[in-house]
Amino acid sequence: MKLFEVKPGMKCRVKALGPGMAALRRRLLDLGVLSGEPLLVIRKAPLGDPMEIEVKGTRITLRRDEAQKIEVEVEYD
């Protein structure tokens, strides 16, 4: 599943960062979006894009095409 498809309020775990711009990949890694990392989807913007997620206790936002490059696995408690 792609990160962008995860509903707000749900938890997921990063499986892989898809191929894409080196800069985007590196920025995501630098912000802690590593493979295996748990993410919490907080909300989407009023127009449906971008989205806000929590990673390592901080909030970051991503656009749809950025979030589409992140493959995740939803975690159900």
Add this chain to the structure above:
Amino acid sequence: MTKQIVVAVAGNPNTGKTTFVNALAGTRLRVGNWPGVTVEKKEALLRLNGKEIFLVDLPGTYSLSPYSEEEIIARDFLVKERPDVVLNVVDATHLERNLYLTLQILETGCPVVLVLNMYDEARRRGLEINLARLSALLGIPVVPTVAVKGEGLQEALQQALELAASPNPRKKVHYGEEIEGAIKEIEDWLGKNVPQIAVKYPLRWLALKLLEGDPRVLQETGLKIPEDLPLIRHLQKVHGDLSDLLIEARYGLAAGLVRQCIKEHRVEPPLSEKLDRLLLNRYLGPPLFALAMWLVFKVAFDFSAPFVDWFDGLIGATGGTLSYLLKHLSVPDWLYSLIIDGLVSGVGAVAVFLPLIFILMLVLTFLEGSGYLARVAFLVDRLFSFVGLHGKCALPLLLGFGCNVPCVYATRVLESRRDRILTVALAPFMSCGARLPVYVLFAAAFFGPRAGTVIWSLYLLGVVVALVLALVLQRTLLREEPGLFVMELPPYRMPGWRYLLVHAWEKTRHFAVKAGTYIVVISMLVWALLHLPPGQDLRHSYLGRLGAFIAPVFRPLGFAHWEAGAALVTGVLAKEMVVSTLGQIYGTEKREPSAEISFPWESWKEVIKGLPLAFVEAGKNLWASFSPVSLEAESPAPKLLEKIRQKFDPFSAYAFMVFTLLYAPCMVVLASAYAEFRSLKLLAIMVGAGLFSAYLLGILIYQIGHLF
């Protein structure tokens, strides 16, 4: 003489690093740009215990990778300039992410003091940080601080000085046997094979970058890891991309440090999340955003208006005094006029912008520091990504409707140079307040009860042209990769007042000095156009001749007379000049009588009384002016209207308004843009796109209008 100690301040964005630097440096802070880029550089010369300290604030970054201007600047400074000590400011409430950068700074081999900022907030949130253990594990001094309250700053600086004086060999951070083995292997190889390159860099850092395959370092050094290093080959075979492996190693270490040194980890600051539930709410967020923007607009323009008037009065009194003196010195008329009408009015043109820029920078820095600006970008990004812009450009462009000049400075909030240039290029199409008198004049002359509709159509037209231009520019001249959108939404915070004031003051000073110089020069040139050759009326001045010379160009737009040409030339000075020039030409506005012989006591009295009054007025405007004051304009003189009706028809009048809206930004905008970006290409885009769209649309309107 003692040696100057260079102290670099590094850290993530949103850690209070800027507040920390401002609190340490106070008024000695100087803001400039890093050479060749538009990234802000802050530095200050300080003294402590008889030692001279050169404090350099590095750009806020999450990492030291080579993918953004900020990161490259920060790491080049650490690796090439070798500061004596680094103050690494970290957010105590988000330690794990912050330590990731700390580890990278340690890799450069610089002595580091860890500044645990926002320590009070961490405690309030129930985080118990074992400072001694953190310090022991990292092998560096750790100082808790609260920068907004000024707590712990001197101690941090003191620690930095001690460390700089005796940089005892630190225990280095250990990334585990596998990676350390590989590092050792490359270090040995470097020392044996290319010692001349290796000495230029910190050895461990160079080895790590080669291991990561850092494109910038590979290119700079021309080095490549040889195939025959067994440990590295093994690592690559097991893990694939070693750059990922190192990032994971750093984060692993950071997480371990947090586990060992912090107790009671509660996650989200409840207040910030509550605010976000309101401000980012799907239904309430947009109207609250509109309300916030309306307030910003109000504060920026209405609050500064009385101060603008006050500066106007001050310049008037100064001009009066000067003319009194000059008359008594009986200087020649031309010199008198050059000084009073050229120089003084040029300085005046700069002065009236000072309050506006100062107050605007205050508001903007407040929005940025409080964390709301990032939310604005989040809310409206979808609207802007559509034409390839970043959500953060919403604010600068919106301010453009008041005045395009602060808009240029407001683009500071954007990260990438490409986004900033694009935003500045679009700014002039936001129809500013100075263009309104032109619309009011022509709309009143021809469109009577429909005047309002006509004026709104011009505002709309400007926006449409800007959108088209954004799309065109990205496919042609600004084809660079758009900046990343990925950004942090920092918790809401109250920015320190001192920081806001110092920052706004620095920007205003920058405008006055840098852009001001160009503006005064251009004003003198226009003076020469208006007043030379001596003793001629306007029609036969250089301005009149220039107007007549360019007039035929406007035949397809329906206003091929010298008056329109001359008015458009002076309009470059400031758009409202179009009206006053037409007034002068048609003789409805007398030129200022230049024979004020008595000393202007009255004007000075007004100026002195006026300053406290301006504050009162500004306060009143802020609270009481719930009507759109910015849109009011004086009704034009009937005689001027009559003249204009003779010279224009409705279509050429509309074409003239469109031309005034689009044709070129005023010189203050151009001067500010050049002072900020030093890019002639940008100026060419601004003027070129303006003239082209103005001419094209002008022709279309006039010609199509006359088909029917």
